[in-house]
Amino acid sequence: MQLITKTGGENIANAVIRLNPLDDVLIARQPLPKGLELAIEGLVALDAIPSGHKIATRAIDAGQPLRRYGQIIGFASQPIKAGEHVHVHNLAMGDFSRDYAFGVDARGIGHPTRDTFMGIVRPDGRVATRNYVGILTSVNCSATVAKAIADHFRRDINPQALEDFPNVDGVVALTHSFGCAVDPGGEALAMLRRTLGGYAIHPNFASVLMIGLGCETNQIADLLAAQGLEKGEFLRAFTIQGTGGTSKTIASGIAQVKSLLADANRVQREPVSARHLIIGLQCGGSDGYSGITANPALGNAVDRLVAAGGTAILSETPEIYGAEHLLTRRAVSREVGEKLIQRIHWWEAYCQRMNAELNNNPSAGNKAGGLTTILEKSLGAVAKAGSSDLVDVYEYAETVRAHGLVFMDTPGYDPISATGQVAGGANLIAFTTGRGSAYGCAPAPSIKLATNTRLWETQEEDMDVNCGGIADGSMTIEERGEYIYRMMLRIASGERSKSEQHGYGQNEFVPWQIGAIT
Incomplete structure (x- = not known):
């Protein structure tokens, strides 16, 4: 990730972020006024660009794909000039083939670390993080x-x-x-x-x-x-x-x-191995920074948890749509990868049957924060999964028995998704947000990660971790990942999260209902 730290006509620190050399867009670190010269990129902003939104790096013809993270996030719905604001008015969904390459990037799991937390051991050997x-x-x-x-x-x-x-x-x-x-x-x-x-x-x-x-x-x-x-x-x-x-x-x-x-x-409470920690991964109220800051930092923490023998549950199937090939490449077997693709096909058929589109996600708030298509949102969302192998795929609320990174099929709506994860055994939830979601999940504590410093400053009473410094270079993904992982162990040991202090958790129990009510 490259920070553009100086502009032409004006001196604006960290004005834009380039995520990948292949990208057709830069991300505005702060609001960019119309006419601003970005000398390093050889660009002039032809429009005012809101913070977290995209600016085109080159001229793009109608119908051509655009890339962010080095991956396709949509197709130009009209000609786009270099320096123009790229968003819903000129970027749209489109079909394209994806190479699932089952298992080519799977790397196995090394010798586990010996991290511990203070857990509650039930008479039958199950380990709790809370006692309700x-x-x-x-x-x-x-x-x-x-x-x-x-x-x-x-x-x-x-x-x-x-x-x-x-x-x-x-x-x-x-x-x-x-x-x-x-x-x-x-x-x-x-x-x-x-x-x-x-x-x-x-x-x-x-x-x-x-x-x-x-x-x-x-x-x-x-x-x-x-x-x-x-x-x-x-x-x-x-x-x-x-x-x-x-x-x-x-x-x-x-x-x-x-x-x-x-x-x-x-x-x-007594010391227990971190292998007993099962964390449900959530992102809600995402913005243009989610895939740059909080999600990859959480992914780094997930890799540390998996290295300790623990389990992380990635979910929200509509919010990995268009990025599923990044997960199948890490599947430990073709069977596991195909189980994931079967769930994607189920959602495609489900939306067709319900006369809906998977791209009705992102929400209005996501779009206001800079996300344009579900492809773009998904590519940022999968960053929560770090780089660990995908070891299994589960249906909604199915008991999770594997250790490592797993996937559970759920909707993208956070209360329904997290309810399924906790039913599957998650004893802690890690939840990233860029717009300011307020959420808790009894009986499992929930940690909230802010994607940007502005959110942290305005809604600190609900946020447990600020990841905004990753965008301005004051902290690294690795540093914040280590911090988040250690916080997971502290919260699992009994330290109360912000959502617990506010009493969230009971009203957020929302089972998924997919059937006809007669």
Whole structure:
């Protein structure tokens, strides 16, 4: 990455960034006024260029491809002059072939490092980063009851409720809007059950209450059977109808949580290998800096985690579209690479069936931040995955069993995507943002990484890490990657992230619903 540090007519430090010698665009480090001379590039800005946006380095004919990161990000929809602003008005999607080259860049994993964090080891050997009591619902009809039970134990409402249980992080109710009026044998209900089942056994829950209405399609007994689970002391299940109504169910739920707290409080943290850390990778509210700063810095941290034997889950399938060939090249086998391509083809068919386009992503905020096409967004998004081999591909909310870099098929919408990752076993979320997303993910803590210093300065109360210095040269990707990795170990050891301090996490539980509601 080359910083253009001096301009012709004006002295503006770090005015633009060139990411690759093959690129047809530069990235504005700051707003560039019309008429500004970029002497090193031999360019004059023909338009005002907002910060994070692109300026053409050469004349490009209509229909010709444009490159950023050395990769195609779209095609000129009209002739573009050198120095012009490149964005939605003159850059569009187009079809082009990609060489999947399965496994040609796979390099294997060396001898693992011996990094540790202070984790909570459950009796069955699972390792937790947090210690909650969870309340799950089989159907939306029991959401109000579940929330009322959890609210009784909120420290901001009833400080005495958990006063004697300092090792319990809280009691959280994770509710949703589905569970009935769906095909009982269909994919949608199976996906919901897989999600709820994953949360029911998540190591960050010391115990779980599963609450239903009683007459819903998603019967609790069927859910547990489908997931190979059984009711017991630490997985309790009951219904409003079976208990005798709303107030009785709330009272019963509160009493049951109280009976579970003493045992939950007995945990102690102890040193455990970083191989027990499973991190879900997210980016939301991306901007033109995401693929330059926070995402590659997170990717560097991922490589360090994988070297320690840990696991990172890359997701958001629509947001790797157009960059999937960069992952298939790192697949440990052709089978793994083809599993990824099968998910891409599923999304192409899904969008066609739903009369939608994959390029309806980027969002309005992404575009305001400088991203033009999903191809451009995806190339920056995959940087979160570092350079490690891709060892496996999972469906939504499927239990992740492999160690290393894996991929989970999810939508690009962050709450749905992260919900699937946590259901799969993620015990920490690392979330990059350039526009300022506010997000948390109980029971897994979430670390927020700002892509630019302006965001850090304006929304520091929500951000855990500033990666903006990478763009101006005051820090390197490697330095910030090391910092992020060490923060991951600290947060996993119990240090509270900004989103936890604000109480985020319960409302962000959003299972993916793909089926018809009848």
